[in-house]
Amino acid sequence: MSSVLHAIVEPGFFGSAQVHAALAITGAAALLCGVIGVFTVVRGQSFAGHALSDINATGGSAAFLAGISPVWGYVAISVAAAGAMEAIGIDRRRGRDIATGIVLVVGFGLAALFLFWDTTLSGASNATNEVLFGSIWTLSPGTVPIVIALGAGAITLLAVIYRPLLLSSVSSELAAARGVSVRIVGALYLLALAAAVALTCVAIGAILSTGLLIGPAAGALHLSRRPWSAMASATAIALAASWLGILLAYDSYYWPPVGNGWPVSFFIVVLVFLFYAGARIRAARG
Amino acid sequence: MTQIAPVSADASPGTAPALAVEHVGAVLGGRQVLHDVSFALGAGELAGLIGSNGAGKTTLLRVILGLQAQSVGVVRIGGQAPGRRASGVGYVPQKFELDPDLPVRARDLVALGIDGNRFGIPLPSRRRRELVQAMLRAVDAERFADARVGELSGGEQQRVLIAHALIQRPRVLLLDEPLASLDLRSEHEVVALLARLAREQRIAVLISAHDVNPLLPAMDRVVYLAGGRAAVGRTDEVIRAEVLSELYGHHVDVLHLHGRVIVVAGPGGEQGSDLTLAHAHGTDLEVSP
Numbered sequence: 057m058s059s060v061l062h063a064i065v066e067p068g069f070f071g072s073a074q075v076h077a078a079l080a081i082t083g084a085a086a087l088l089c090g091v092i093g094v095f096t097v098v099r100g101q102s103f104a105g106h107a108l109s110d111i112n113a114t115g116g117s118a119a120f121l122a123g124i125s126p127v128w129g130y131v132a133i134s135v136a137a138a139g140a141m142e143a144i145g146i147d148r149r150r151g152r153d154i155a156t157g158i159v160l161v162v163g164f165g166l167a168a169l170f171l172f173w174d175t176t177l178s179g180a181s182n183a184t185n186e187v188l189f190g191s192i193w194t195l196s197p198g199t200v201p202i203v204i205a206l207g208a209g210a211i212t213l214l215a216v217i218y219r220p221l222l223l224s225s226v227s228s229e230l231a232a233a234r235g236v237s238v239r240i241v242g243a244l245y246l247l248a249l250a251a252a253v254a255l256t257c258v259a260i261g262a263i264l265s266t267g268l269l270i271g272p273a274a275g276a277l278h279l280s281r282r283p284w285s286a287m288a289s290a291t292a293i294a295l296a297a298s299w300l301g302i303l304l305a306y307d308s309y310y311w312p313p314v315g316n317g318w319p320v321s322f323f324i325v326v327l328v329f330l331f332y333a334g335a336r337i338r339a340a341r342g
Numbered sequence: 343m344t345q346i347a348p349v350s351a352d353a354s355p356g357t358a359p360a361l362a363v364e365h366v367g368a369v370l371g372g373r374q375v376l377h378d379v380s381f382a383l384g385a386g387e388l389a390g391l392i393g394s395n396g397a398g399k400t401t402l403l404r405v406i407l408g409l410q411a412q413s414v415g416v417v418r419i420g421g422q423a424p425g426r427r428a429s430g431v432g433y434v435p436q437k438f439e440l441d442p443d444l445p446v447r448a449r450d451l452v453a454l455g456i457d458g459n460r461f462g463i464p465l466p467s468r469r470r471r472e473l474v475q476a477m478l479r480a481v482d483a484e485r486f487a488d489a490r491v492g493e494l495s496g497g498e499q500q501r502v503l504i505a506h507a508l509i510q511r512p513r514v515l516l517l518d519e520p521l522a523s524l525d526l527r528s529e530h531e532v533v534a535l536l537a538r539l540a541r542e543q544r545i546a547v548l549i550s551a552h553d554v555n556p557l558l559p560a561m562d563r564v565v566y567l568a569g570g571r572a573a574v575g576r577t578d579e580v581i582r583a584e585v586l587s588e589l590y591g592h593h594v595d596v597l598h599l600h601g602r603v604i605v606v607a608g609p610g611g612e613q614g615s616d617l618t619l620a621h622a623h624g625t626d627l628e629v630s631p
């Protein structure tokens with residue numbers, strides 16, 4: 057029995073402080089992404105969410121240059137980008153997509169420059185990998201409380217604006233007629249989204265963080281008819297993919313090339329995809 | 343034609359009308375879309391807001407809701423001082439798309455009508471559930487209460503939206519083209535439902551439409567919009583050649599055919615004007631076998 061367990065969970069998994077930190081951070085990211093991702097998909101803002109995630113590469117690489125924790129870079133750039141998107145006007149769909157796309161490209165350009173400087177000038181040779189694909193095993197101990205606090209703050213904000221946000225996500229006109237300040241609710245939602253992508257970037261990097269934001273929510277919409285259960289299913293998918301991904305990444309230290317674990321983010325996004333595909337197939341079968 | 347039983351706005355003197363619109367004007371994109379529009383509706387009255395595309399129906403409804411920038415005039419709900427935004431007014435917007443995978447059941451949308459504007463997470467409450475169920479029953483929507491709203495047919499969605507708007511017990515219910523994209527049968531059903539709700543719940547109901555005919559059996563009053571101005575009164579007072587010619591600023595004829603009303607530009611009128619197209623088209627479809 058224990059040998060079976062050992063075959064699945066390599067020795068030391070549950071005792072490792074690194075594993076604890078990784079489980080905590082991906083847990084917070086998964087919970088937040090599960091809840092907010094449903095709104096992002098329902099509001100048809102997957103592209104905006106994707107852009108907001110990707111542009112974190114700029115913040116992360118700038119933080120390396122400045123010699124501070126990348127978390128602060130992610131938070132700063134996410135909030136700034138969310139503010140820019142709000143100013144552009146998130147409701148004019150076509151204009152929004154174009155403006156978002158252009159800002160994103162400029163952000164990536166800057167990231168390319170910053171990452172070049174990171175690796176050449178400041179000698180942070182691993183910066184590119186960490187920023188783009190995450191650095192869950194090499195976090196500084198101070199990161200965990202920051203991420204937890206950020207996640208708790210964003211979840212609280214979402215709980216406060218839950219009803220007006222849901223109504224304005226169904227129809228901004230219905231919400232406005234009911235006396236909701238659609239603009240303010242939308243701005244607060246973007247703030248929570250900024251926090252969500254920032255802490256997801258810590259876990260799996262800027263490039264792949266959309267996977268955790270959109271994938272579980274998109275899968276959950278195939279499984280649930282109610283807002284609550286959609287958020288619960290999305291959270292469950294995100295959590296399962298994240299924690300299973302961490303387990304597999306830990307195990308992969310013993311896979312070839314032995315002694316070099318495979319990237320966590322790879323496992324997580326593949327698992328998210330499998331869950332998504334499973335949900336679609338289940339829904340198609342009725 | 344079905345009997346029209348007008349309920350006068352000032353049937354009981356001393357009580358303010360449910361809805362009073364006084365000298366309302368609105369400018370949109372530099373154009374005077376509404377000019378000095380005034381009318382009143384009493385509790386339990388059902389009125390049609392008739393006008394062709396671009397006549398300003400949606401704009402007027404948004405003024406009543408307090409959502410229209412750049413508007414002048416006064417709107418009173420139950421005689422209340424103006425300015426209390428969106429209180430006491432239920433609204434069903436002009437057709438909008440609901441995605442079929444939206445994870446919101448019909449009953450969830452109706453529940454959002456109670457407190458969708460409040461902060462915080464709603465606690466599960468029996469009273470709330472029963473209120474939603476009663477409202478669904480009132481609009482005959484219990485059958486599809488647990489389906490996703492985006493999966494419902496147009497007529498079913500209208501019922502759910504009406505329930506959403508009515509559950510907060512407004513004095514006034516505004517519906518923007520609720521009959522568009524409904525087939526004849528659903529059209530009759532929705533009009534009958536609205537007439538019943540107006541009567542039973544003592545609500546003033548204002549329904550916008552480009553064709554007057556579906557509303558004829560149920561309508562107590564008509565607000566006819568053209569050229570930014572409004573002609574207001576009982577149906578037989580307003581839908582007359584003299585009144586509408588005056589409103590349109592050129593000669594129009596009002597024809598009665600098999601109990602239906604057709605408004606067409608007369609010999610001197612502009613051929614192919616909005617008016618001719620909107621009304622003749624709608625009627626042609628239904629008159630021909």
Ligand SMILES: Nc1ncnc2c1ncn2[C@@H]1O[C@H](COP(=O)(O)OP(=O)(O)OP(=O)(O)O)[C@@H](O)[C@H]1O
Nearest residue numbers: 370371375393394395396397398399400401402552
């Ligand atoms: N935001 C805007 N800016 C400029 N003009 C506008 C705006 N909104 C509406 N209009 C104009 O105001 C006029 C009235 O529009 P409104 O939507 O009230 O018409 P409507 O009667 O509801 O038409 P429909 O039957 O097509 O719904 C139209 O000519 C329209 O072009």
Ligand SMILES: [Mg+2]
Nearest residue numbers: 399400436518
């Ligand atoms: Mg309109």
